[in-house]
Amino acid sequence: MKQRLLCGVMCVMITLLAFMPASAQQMIKGTLRASSGEPLTGASVVVKGAGNGASADSLGNFSIRAKLGDTLIATSVGFEMKEVRISANTINITLQVAVTTLNDVVVIGYGTRSKKDLTGSVATVSAKDFQTGAVTTPDQLVTGKVAGVVITPNGGAPGAGGTIRVRGGTSLSASNNPLIVVDGVPLTNDGVSGVSNPLSLVNPNDIESFNILKDASATAIYGNRASNGVIIITTKSGAAGKLKLNFNSVLSQSVKRNEVKVLDANQFRSVVNERGTDAEKAMLGNANTNWQDVIFQNAFGGDYNLGVSGGIKKLPYRFSVGHTYQDGILKTSNVKRTSLGLNLTPSFFNNSLKVNINLKGVYQKTRFANEGAIGAAAGFDPTQPVYASNKFGNFYEWLDETGTPIELAPKNPLGQLLLNSSLSDVYRSIGSIKLDYKLPFLPALTATVNAGYDISKTEGNGFIPAFAALSYQRGGSMTEYSQRRKDKLLDFYLLYAKDLKEIDSKLDLTAGYSYQDFFRGSPAYPVRNAAGNVLSMPVPDSSRNTLLSVFARLNYTFKGKYLLTASMRRDGSSRFSKDNRWGNFPSAALAWRIKDEGFMRSNKTFSDLKLRVGFGITGNQDLDAYYPYLPIYTLGGSNVRYPFGDSSYYTYRSEPYDKNIKWETTTAWNAGIDFGFLKNRITGTLDFYYKKTKDLLTRIPTAAGVNPGNMLLTNVGNIESKGVELAINAGVIQGKDFSWNVNFNIAYNKNKILKLSNVSDSTSEGILTGAISGGKDNTIQINSVGYAPQTFYVYKQVYDADGKPVEGVFDKQNNGALFYRYKSANPKLTMGFTSQMSYKKWDLSFVLRSNIGNYLYNNVRSGSGAFNSVSTGMGYIGNTNVDYLNTRFTNSQFFSDYYVENASFLRMDNVSFGYNFGRIWRNKASLKLSAIVQNVFVITKYTGLDPEVYSGIDNNIYPRPRIYSLGINISY
Numbered sequence: 001m002k003q004r005l006l007c008g009v010m011c012v013m014i015t016l017l018a019f020m021p022a023s024a025q026q027m028i029k030g031t032l033r034a035s036s037g038e039p040l041t042g043a044s045v046v047v048k049g050a051g052n053g054a055s056a057d058s059l060g061n062f063s064i065r066a067k068l069g070d071t072l073i074a075t076s077v078g079f080e081m082k083e084v085r086i087s088a089n090t091i092n093i094t095l096q097v098a099v100t101t102l103n104d105v106v107v108i109g110y111g112t113r114s115k116k117d118l119t120g121s122v123a124t125v126s127a128k129d130f131q132t133g134a135v136t137t138p139d140q141l142v143t144g145k146v147a148g149v150v151i152t153p154n155g156g157a158p159g160a161g162g163t164i165r166v167r168g169g170t171s172l173s174a175s176n177n178p179l180i181v182v183d184g185v186p187l188t189n190d191g192v193s194g195v196s197n198p199l200s201l202v203n204p205n206d207i208e209s210f211n212i213l214k215d216a217s218a219t220a221i222y223g224n225r226a227s228n229g230v231i232i233i234t235t236k237s238g239a240a241g242k243l244k245l246n247f248n249s250v251l252s253q254s255v256k257r258n259e260v261k262v263l264d265a266n267q268f269r270s271v272v273n274e275r276g277t278d279a280e281k282a283m284l285g286n287a288n289t290n291w292q293d294v295i296f297q298n299a300f301g302g303d304y305n306l307g308v309s310g311g312i313k314k315l316p317y318r319f320s321v322g323h324t325y326q327d328g329i330l331k332t333s334n335v336k337r338t339s340l341g342l343n344l345t346p347s348f349f350n351n352s353l354k355v356n357i358n359l360k361g362v363y364q365k366t367r368f369a370n371e372g373a374i375g376a377a378a379g380f381d382p383t384q385p386v387y388a389s390n391k392f393g394n395f396y397e398w399l400d401e402t403g404t405p406i407e408l409a410p411k412n413p414l415g416q417l418l419l420n421s422s423l424s425d426v427y428r429s430i431g432s433i434k435l436d437y438k439l440p441f442l443p444a445l446t447a448t449v450n451a452g453y454d455i456s457k458t459e460g461n462g463f464i465p466a467f468a469a470l471s472y473q474r475g476g477s478m479t480e481y482s483q484r485r486k487d488k489l490l491d492f493y494l495l496y497a498k499d500l501k502e503i504d505s506k507l508d509l510t511a512g513y514s515y516q517d518f519f520r521g522s523p524a525y526p527v528r529n530a531a532g533n534v535l536s537m538p539v540p541d542s543s544r545n546t547l548l549s550v551f552a553r554l555n556y557t558f559k560g561k562y563l564l565t566a567s568m569r570r571d572g573s574s575r576f577s578k579d580n581r582w583g584n585f586p587s588a589a590l591a592w593r594i595k596d597e598g599f600m601r602s603n604k605t606f607s608d609l610k611l612r613v614g615f616g617i618t619g620n621q622d623l624d625a626y627y628p629y630l631p632i633y634t635l636g637g638s639n640v641r642y643p644f645g646d647s648s649y650y651t652y653r654s655e656p657y658d659k660n661i662k663w664e665t666t667t668a669w670n671a672g673i674d675f676g677f678l679k680n681r682i683t684g685t686l687d688f689y690y691k692k693t694k695d696l697l698t699r700i701p702t703a704a705g706v707n708p709g710n711m712l713l714t715n716v717g718n719i720e721s722k723g724v725e726l727a728i729n730a731g732v733i734q735g736k737d738f739s740w741n742v743n744f745n746i747a748y749n750k751n752k753i754l755k756l757s758n759v760s761d762s763t764s765e766g767i768l769t770g771a772i773s774g775g776k777d778n779t780i781q782i783n784s785v786g787y788a789p790q791t792f793y794v795y796k797q798v799y800d801a802d803g804k805p806v807e808g809v810f811d812k813q814n815n816g817a818l819f820y821r822y823k824s825a826n827p828k829l830t831m832g833f834t835s836q837m838s839y840k841k842w843d844l845s846f847v848l849r850s851n852i853g854n855y856l857y858n859n860v861r862s863g864s865g866a867f868n869s870v871s872t873g874m875g876y877i878g879n880t881n882v883d884y885l886n887t888r889f890t891n892s893q894f895f896s897d898y899y900v901e902n903a904s905f906l907r908m909d910n911v912s913f914g915y916n917f918g919r920i921w922r923n924k925a926s927l928k929l930s931a932i933v934q935n936v937f938v939i940t941k942y943t944g945l946d947p948e949v950y951s952g953i954d955n956n957i958y959p960r961p962r963i964y965s966l967g968i969n970i971s972y
Contacts, residue, residue, distance in 0.1 A: 825952025
């Protein structure tokens with residue numbers, strides 16, 4: 001017994017002695033980078049066999065306690081795992097893009113799915129791929145990044161954002177905007193008063209990823225608002241571990257890139273002296289004023305963001321605060337935004353209950369410039385001075401013989417800006433709490449409750465002093481407005497996920513219920529002059545809309561390579577009567593992982609190959625009318641009161657309505673293939689789609705006496721959309737010091753109206769649309785059967801032997817009509833190209849975009865390209881576009897196809913150059929600096945300011961500036 005005890009003690013002592021030399025741990029510091037050179041934020045390192053680990057900060061730096069000779073295991077989503085032996089106190093680890101990107105988790109409707117198991121067309125853009133620079137709205141982050149997703153800027157005003165289209169539009173009068181979901185909360189497409197773009201109230205720096213659902217099999221789970229695609233935005237969350245601080249700042253300078261080409265002072269004098277009357281010649285001044293230089297400025301901007309993350313025991317958290325200040329290049333325009341964000345992700349009961357709390361709040365103060373000053377600057381007499389000694393703020397103005405500003409004359413452009421105050425204060429909060437509970441008595445079943453809200457408050461006011469020429473006849477102007485929005489959400493659903501090993505299958509089934517309610521109210525404030533006298537009394541407005549839904553989805557996988565997805569959603573909308581309130585939206589998709597077949601496993605060409613086919617029906621009820629099926633009487637304004645005796649009384653007017661109005665539905669097919677080569681060093685997707693919308697919601701003319709009003713919102717007609725999309729990602733060079741990654745995408749889309757009437761009428765030309773500036777109620781576009789929506793409807797211009805347009809001479813069509821359909825604003829092809837290069841600590845990236853086949857109506861040229869812009873006959877003279885020197889038109893030719901121009905373009909959106917200093921401040925922090933230029937150049941034949949105008953009509957657009965930025969990122 002004693003011998004056994006002695007032997008045991010000696011064994012223990014020998015074992016302890018053997019491990020003592022190796023037990024001396026020390027702090028190991030290092031960096032984690034992709035082969036492209038980009039830091040791998042959030043990547044993990046673990047000591048093999050020990051279990052202790054660490055995460056990389058935003059610059060890829062980490063520190064971990066380990067011993068020399070230990071092995072570190074480095075992992076990051078989308079990259080191959082790597083084991084590295086520790087041989088020094090510092091270590092640099094580079095990870096390669098991996099075939100295992102197929103296992104990346106993609107956020108879809110009411111759940112997640114691994115990328116390799118997707119059956120629909122879904123694109124993901126994560127933070128490492130975002131556009132950089134002075135970014136004020138989320139949509140700017142992904143412009144040009146996804147095939148088939150076109151984001152057209154809404155001008156250059158601070159926070160203006162863009163118009164988003166996924167695979168073109170599917171409607172004429174209903175919304176064509178995609179459904180946007182932020183942290184599980186679907187956002188309404190209704191605007192928020194006091195901001196030019198509601199998405200500007202989401203801080204781009206808080207966003208982690210975009211998942212864009214493009215085809216119906218992916219979007220149908222959102223049924224009621226999914227016809228135009230779904231964009232799921234996921235914001236950044238916390239992670240357990242030590243406290244981490246990240247500070248990011250971008251300082252920017254915006255400058256005017258170009259201007260409208262008008263006559264300078266000497267050219268203008270020459271034209272007036274050549275063709276003007278004696279009275280008009282006498283109006284010429286002695287100044288040489290470039291009015292566009294007067295109203296535009298170089299504008300400063302700053303964006304500052306601080307993120308704090310870590311974990312307190314079992315409570316991972318992330319807190320962020322951001323402040324953005326951006327002046328516009330148009331004087332007096334600016335935006336100030338302060339945002340707060342909080343994310344908590346605790347778990348309870350041995351991770352059976354997972355909680356995800358997201359709270360976002362923002363305060364934005366905006367001063368809106370009077371953008372009418374842009375058109376005024378292009379048309380104001382360049383021989384007149386900016387200032388004059390007078391009682392109208394000392395701004396030069398056109399006056400009549402009594403010394404009063406001529407009401408119809410353009411007002412001093414600078415005066416329009418400085419004497420017009422338009423301010424808004426907007427508060428918005430979006431929040432959600434999600435509870436996932438895995439039932440202990442049935443581990444395969446998870447119950448989820450998601451409650452959310454989206455609320456906002458707006459207070460705004462405007463003021464023009466009584467002495468300002470802009471509002472002199474009415475004694476100035478004093479206005480107020482406000483809005484309250486309260487949107488509520490409640491989702492409950494069950495997920496049953498089970499591996500059926502006996503038949504080599506996987507099954508998950510989701511079924512649930514959703515309730516969402518939307519309320520907005522705007523009280524009425526009197527419109528007063530500067531003295532406070534009431535000029536008019538608007539009508540207050542409030543509305544409520546409710547959506548109820550039940551939904552189910554089945555995902556089934558057989559042998560890991562045959563995949564089926566089927567879903568059904570039944571939606572009810574309060575916008576429609578009880579007889580038409582409910583709609584059914586089914587979908588189904590199949591996928592075949594060809595690469596996993598036995599006959600492909602030995603194939604060295606493909607590293608991934610999957611075929612997808614999908615079908616689905618989606619709906620659209622997103623109208624600008626809340627109760628279009630009800631006979632509603634609206635209170636008239638104060639300017640339409642009925643006199644009776646010594647008093648006048650408000651009246652009510654009946655609104656047009658259609659008691660049978662119902663859902664607009666889109667049936668869509670999609671076929672696609674996902675592929676990869678060279679161990680997924682080259683990956684891509686190719687998709688073909690066809691969509692047909694029926695029961696089209698649009699406004700059509702009505703016969704007199706049939707319905708109140710002359711236009712009726714109703715279901716009429718069909719429209720189709722078809723296209724092809726290709727996206728390719730490639731690691732062109734993957735060297736030790738130098739790497740180069742590129743992304744290219746191209747999409748073709750064609751829309752055509754198939755039907756536009758419930759009765760056969762061969763004499764109907766279509767529905768006129770596209771209002772333009774100039775003349776009275778003129779339009780330049782038409783919706784007609786057999787043509788693209790918003791096709792231009794113009795006269796065919798005749799040209800002389802020198803190629804110059806002949807005034808008033810046009811070719812007639814075979815039917816004797818002057819009007820004919822010509823071109824469209826919709827591009828035939830859209831392309832995007834992203835390049836990312838890195839050499840050691842340096843990196844260089846740029847983004848190119850191109851639209852091919854889109855046309856614009858140049859309303860700036862047509863509205864001011866004739867001599868009647870100079871000779872007005874109303875006591876003043878105005879400037880004209882330089883195009884007048886070519887055409888010599890006496891009168892405006894608004895309907896000439898001469899003004900419909902090819903607006904195809906190639907634009908460099910962004911170029912960024914950066915240097916990573918690595919560890920600083922005693923190795924406690926990391927530093928990276930970058931220099932960025934946005935809107936670098938545009939190559940186009942279009943003669944106007946910018947070839948990107950979504951409506952197809954270029955008129956008085958706020959020009960997009962070129963922006964120079966310096967960025968700094970510090971992590972601790």
